Amino acid sequence: MFEGWDAVVLARAQFAFTMSFHIIFPAFSIGLASYLAVLEALWLWTGREVYINLFNYWLKIFAVAFGMGVVSGIVMSYQFGTNWSAFSDKTGPVIGPLMAYEVLTAFFLEAGFLGVMLFGLNRVGPRLHFLATLMVAIGTLISAFWILSANSWMQTPAGHAVNADGQFIAADWLKVIFNPSFPYRLVHMVLAAYLTTALVVGAVGAWHLLRDRHLAGPRVMFSMAMWMATLVAPIQIIAGDQHGLNTLEHQPVKIMAMEGHFESHKDGAPLILFGLPNQSAGRVDYAVEVPKLGSLILKHSPDAPMAGLNTVPRENWPPVAIAFWSFRIMVGMGLLMLALGLFSLLMRIQGKLYDSRLLHMFAVAMGPAGFIAVLAGWITTEVGRQPFTVYGLLRTAESASPLAAPAVASSLIAFIIVYFAVFTAGVVYLLRLMAAPPHPGEEGPSHEVPIRSAGITPAAGAVPEGAAR
Amino acid sequence: MIPIDLPTIWAFIIAFAVFVYVVMDGFDLGLGILFPLFSEKRDRDVVMNSVAPVWDGNETWLVLGGGGLMAAFPLAYAVLMPALYTPMIAMLLGLVFRGVAFEFRWRTTAARNRWDIAFFGGSILATLAQGIALGAILQGVHVAGRSYAGGWWDWLTPFSILTGVALVIGYALLGATWLVMKTEGELRDRAYHLSWVLLLAMLGAIAAVSIATPFLHIQYTERWFAWPNVLMTAQVPIAVAVVTALLLRSLANKYDYQPFFLTLALFALSYGGLGISMYPYIVPQSITIWQAAAPANSQLFMLFGVAVLIPLILGYTAWAYWVFRGKVKPESGYH
Numbered sequence: 001m002f003e004g005w006d007a008v009v010l011a012r013a014q015f016a017f018t019m020s021f022h023i024i025f026p027a028f029s030i031g032l033a034s035y036l037a038v039l040e041a042l043w044l045w046t047g048r049e050v051y052i053n054l055f056n057y058w059l060k061i062f063a064v065a066f067g068m069g070v071v072s073g074i075v076m077s078y079q080f081g082t083n084w085s086a087f088s089d090k091t092g093p094v095i096g097p098l099m100a101y102e103v104l105t106a107f108f109l110e111a112g113f114l115g116v117m118l119f120g121l122n123r124v125g126p127r128l129h130f131l132a133t134l135m136v137a138i139g140t141l142i143s144a145f146w147i148l149s150a151n152s153w154m155q156t157p158a159g160h161a162v163n164a165d166g167q168f169i170a171a172d173w174l175k176v177i178f179n180p181s182f183p184y185r186l187v188h189m190v191l192a193a194y195l196t197t198a199l200v201v202g203a204v205g206a207w208h209l210l211r212d213r214h215l216a217g218p219r220v221m222f223s224m225a226m227w228m229a230t231l232v233a234p235i236q237i238i239a240g241d242q243h244g245l246n247t248l249e250h251q252p253v254k255i256m257a258m259e260g261h262f263e264s265h266k267d268g269a270p271l272i273l274f275g276l277p278n279q280s281a282g283r284v285d286y287a288v289e290v291p292k293l294g295s296l297i298l299k300h301s302p303d304a305p306m307a308g309l310n311t312v313p314r315e316n317w318p319p320v321a322i323a324f325w326s327f328r329i330m331v332g333m334g335l336l337m338l339a340l341g342l343f344s345l346l347m348r349i350q351g352k353l354y355d356s357r358l359l360h361m362f363a364v365a366m367g368p369a370g371f372i373a374v375l376a377g378w379i380t381t382e383v384g385r386q387p388f389t390v391y392g393l394l395r396t397a398e399s400a401s402p403l404a405a406p407a408v409a410s411s412l413i414a415f416i417i418v419y420f421a422v423f424t425a426g427v428v429y430l431l432r433l434m435a436a437p438p439h440p441g442e443e444g445p446s447h448e449v450p451i452r453s454a455g456i457t458p459a460a461g462a463v464p465e466g467a468a469r
Numbered sequence: 470m471i472p473i474d475l476p477t478i479w480a481f482i483i484a485f486a487v488f489v490y491v492v493m494d495g496f497d498l499g500l501g502i503l504f505p506l507f508s509e510k511r512d513r514d515v516v517m518n519s520v521a522p523v524w525d526g527n528e529t530w531l532v533l534g535g536g537g538l539m540a541a542f543p544l545a546y547a548v549l550m551p552a553l554y555t556p557m558i559a560m561l562l563g564l565v566f567r568g569v570a571f572e573f574r575w576r577t578t579a580a581r582n583r584w585d586i587a588f589f590g591g592s593i594l595a596t597l598a599q600g601i602a603l604g605a606i607l608q609g610v611h612v613a614g615r616s617y618a619g620g621w622w623d624w625l626t627p628f629s630i631l632t633g634v635a636l637v638i639g640y641a642l643l644g645a646t647w648l649v650m651k652t653e654g655e656l657r658d659r660a661y662h663l664s665w666v667l668l669l670a671m672l673g674a675i676a677a678v679s680i681a682t683p684f685l686h687i688q689y690t691e692r693w694f695a696w697p698n699v700l701m702t703a704q705v706p707i708a709v710a711v712v713t714a715l716l717l718r719s720l721a722n723k724y725d726y727q728p729f730f731l732t733l734a735l736f737a738l739s740y741g742g743l744g745i746s747m748y749p750y751i752v753p754q755s756i757t758i759w760q761a762a763a764p765a766n767s768q769l770f771m772l773f774g775v776a777v778l779i780p781l782i783l784g785y786t787a788w789a790y791w792v793f794r795g796k797v798k799p800e801s802g803y804h
Contacts, residue, residue: 064572070525071568075561077532080539081550082557088550089615092543093763097771100540103533104778111529112785115522116792123792165615167543169764401551407621411558418562422569429576445575 008400010408011083014415016382018075020375021419025069027374030144030190031197032062033137035224036117040133044126049440050216057217057438058201061430063118063445068426070111072419083408087389087399094160094168094176095150102146110139118445144190152182154390155381156250168390180250184243185381191236192377195337196370198228202340203367206360208437213354217438222363223353226344233337240334241297247384248298251391253312254384257323259294260284261308268292269306274328277321282310284324318386326379333373340366475769476762479541480751482775486537488740490530492643492733497524499644501567501592502637503663504585512656513585519651519797521571526786528564541768544615545751545761551617552610553602556624560598566591593637600636604629607746608685612755628681635674639736642667646729653796664720664728672713675739679706682746686754689746705742712738 036058043051077099080088088096116124116132124132159175160168170176205222208215248255256262260272262282271294275287292302299306309317340362347356385391389399497520507513520527539546550557570588577584605624612618645667648660683690693702712734719727749757762768 064576067525067569067572070528071565074528074532074564074568077535078550078557078561081535081546082554085547085551085616088539089543089547092539092546093767096536096540096543096763097767099536100533100771101774103529103536104774104782107529107532108526108778108782108786111526112782112789114525115789119522120792163764167764170766170770173766173770401554402616402618403551403554404621407554411554414558414562418565422565425573426569429573432576 005405005409007403007405007408008397010405010412011400011403012396014083014408014412015079016379017412018072018079018415018419019382020378021423022069022072022076023374023378024371025065025072026140026143027193027196027371028200029062029066029069030140030193031195032058032065032200033133033140034194035197035201036062037130037133037137038224040130044130050220053438053440053442054217054221056442056444059118059444061433064426064430064433066110066114068423072423075415081401082411083401083403084389084399085401087394090166090394090399091154091168091390094170095153097170098146098150098153098177102143102150106139106143106146109142110136113139121444141190144193145186148186148189149177149179149182152185153177153179155179155185155385156181157390157393168393181243181246184239184246187239188236188243188377191232191239192370192374194228195232195236196374198225198232199337199340199363199366199368199370201225202229202363203365204434206363207434209354210357210360210364212437215437216440217442219354221438222360223348226341226348226353226363229337230341230345233334233341237334237338240331245298247381251384252307253309253316254318254323254381255298256307256309256312257318257320257384258327258380259298260287260320260324261294261306262320263310264306264308265295266305268296268303269294269298269308271297275324277324279317279320316387318384323380323384326376326383330373330376330380333369333376336366336369337373475765475772476542476758477749478772479537479762479768480749480758483534483537483541484740484744486530487534488737490527490534491736491740493527493530494524495640495736496520496643496647496729497527498567498592498596499640499642500647501588501644502596502641503644503648504589504592506659506663507656515652515656515797516648517571517574517588519647522793523786523789524568524571526789528568531564537771540771541763542751542758542761543763545756545758547615548610548612548617548752548756549606552619553605553624554621556598556602556605560595560602563591563593563595563598567595596637596640597633600633601625601629603636603743604632607632607682607743607753609754610752612752628685631674631677631681635671635678638667638670638674639739642671643729643732643736646732650725650729651797653798661720661723668713668716668720668732671735675709675735678739679742688754692746702745705738705745709735709738 036055039051039055039058042048043055113132113135116129117136120132121129153176156179157168158179159170159172159177161171163169201221202225205218205220205225208218209222213219244255259269260275260277261269262277262284268291270289270291272284272287272289275284275289277284295304295306296302298304309320343359343362344353347353347359353359387396388394389396500516500520504513504516507516535546538549566587568591570584570591574584574588601624604626608626608628610617610619610623642664645660645663649657649664652660683693692698712731716728716731716735719731747753749759751758751761
């Protein structure tokens with residue numbers, strides 16, 4: 001079995017599969033950890049019970065999502081070696097330390113304080129507990145910093161040299177870490193994580209408001225989530241545009257693939273809205289395009305010349321159709337998020353934020369939009385880097401482990417079966433937790449001694465608060 | 470003598486990370502291995518609660534071991550991971566099952582047993598795979614140029630099966646003595662009983678691996694038995710005998726804390742023995758730590774981080790253990 005298969009293609013499929021599963025959990029937990037820190041801070045500051053109820057409600061969801069992120073993440077840290085050993089040997093001296101710093105500064109911080117965050121409120125008191133929550137939230141952001149630095153170096157390598165063994169080595173660590181695409185990618189990804197979480201929180205709030213618009217918890221979370229969508233969606237679109245311009249400067253071939261520009265345009269490239277990229281023929285079939293808009297967006301001048309893939313040797317072309325479509329899906333999701341943000345702002349101004357069923361239904365429908373956008377964006381940037389692992393320097397075909405196809409095929413099948421079984425169950429449990437509304441006296445994951453979270457007041461003069469007012 | 474240079478320092482750092490992993494995840498994997506022996510839900514809840522707050526931190530050391538190896542000894546990582554392909558994938562899948570079980574088993578009542586089985590199965594699979602990987606490394610792998618040159622079943626030998634089973638016994642002993650420390654009453658009595666049985670099995674396993682190892686390569690034989698090395702290496706079995714005697718005494722006297730920490734000492738000695746066998750090779754018989762080392766500026770860059778951060782990490786990890794110190798009561802912890 002599988003003798004005729006290409007081991008490199010199988011290894012790529014396995015990486016793409018395990019990575020896609022993994023990335024949705026950190027994308028959610030980065031945002032959710034920050035949201036939990038905000039909720040706990042608001043509870044400590046105002047003493048309003050609704051905040052600790054929401055905190056405990058989302059903490060249980062965080063625990064499940066974080067656990068799935070951890071186990072799928074351990075897989076990633078070993079997969080570089082098992083399936084991409086040539087890549088590991090060559091790039092280990094450069095990106096290895098970045099990942100080691102991720103473990104040392106982020107993973108340990110998250111894991112070390114997670115236990116206290118989940119179970120320790122009664123043991124350490126509110127203030128130390130808040131510190132633990134903050135540490136977990138900061139840990140998720142530090143983790144994003146290092147892993148995106150490593151990923152960005154693969155996209156826009158800088159600050160390196162090559163030694164006698166053919167390994168990349170660092171000539172200047174600051175240039176390696178702060179390589180040209182890193183700041184843009186970091187901002188774009190962290191905003192994406194925040195938006196993803198806001199859309200989930202908003203969808204859960206809206207779901208419960210559709211049933212009962214007077215529930216205190218859902219009202220608060222829905223309002224907070226819609227503020228995030230209103231404020232962050234436009235910022236994200238600007239950040240994405242800047243990231244695109246950066247990509248045009250450093251990875252022009254990726255932009256050609258995303259835009260479907262097979263041909264060069266001397267006096268202004270069109271913006272192809274839709275079409276079917278035909279890689280073998282080197283053209284986009286059935287293209288629907290707006291003349292000169294491509295140049296206007298990417299070069300800020302309608303007549304600016306733009307080179308196409310016909311200026312690039314074919315063996316250096318990425319799979320155009322995938323990058324083309326995943327990019328459109330991401331942009332489409334972004335525009336829908338913008339629409340949700342503006343619609344909610346309009347309703348808020350009119351005082352109908354908690355009453356507009358249309359808005360609530362829209363918000364529920366947008367619940368998964370962040371995940372779709374993150375995955376599509378990730379596919380765009382990773383597929384757009386092909387056929388290289390280190391852009392322009394190390395080809396994917398030269399990066400793989402010397403493994404026989406049956407080995408990789410077997411592990412791929414095992415991952416598919418296990419991930420679908422495990423993560424389907426996890427998502428069901430998450431949805432089940434979300435399907436119940438937060439209620440007064442909501443308890444966290446811990447059931448220690450006789451606890452009533454309402455019993456611990458963060459500050460003197462805490463205000464007891466009912467659900468419905 | 471052992472020189473003090475960057476590759477040597479890093480070899481000790483990686484060895485330290487892997488040892489901390491073995492010590493910390495060892496007992497919680499051991500609890501998973503022992504899980505079917507506790508049939509009552511109440512007991513299982515206590516077993517689970519005794520590690521729920523710390524298991525994630527424990528597994529982070531595994532990520533440091535892997536990530537650190539890639540960063541400090543990329544060639545060793547690049548050769549060993551494909552050589553250990555099947556055990557590594559099996560370990561990762563096992564860790565997926567047992568890791569999610571910590572959360573999932575509380576989220577369902579109907580299918581609870583399914584996640585209990587996942588916790589057990591995942592734990593034993595991951596442990597077996599780690600033990601097999603250890604045996605496979607000791608027996609050596611085929612290397613050509615800068616990459617692995619063997620097949621994807623080379624790891625499977627009687628010796629690697631032996632080390633796999635030995636590790637399952639060892640982790641189970643760690644788990645049993647951990648329970649002695651963390652539980653009370655009837656549950657603790659059963660943990661004592663298990664500790665006796667497992668300790669005897671563990672001594673058998675240590676003996677079997679110790680006898681088999683010198684037969685793998687002449688280098689191991691010389692390392693252990695050549696004069697004057699034997700003056701130093703003989704300390705290891707002597708220390709094992711002393712620790713074993715203390716451990717037997719602590720079990721007989723029904724001490725709470727000593728059995729766990731003495732079992733850790735037994736692990737440390739066995740681990741030290743492995744180090745004596747392997748040094749200075751990181752891939753036995755083929756690649757030394759100097760050949761595998763990343764360039765000095767990579768190792769130095771990380772050394773700053775390690776010097777500052779590892780003490781900090783040990784500090785707040787100790788704090789987390791301190792917060793959840795003491796015996797676990799049936800009604801406390803998770804649901």
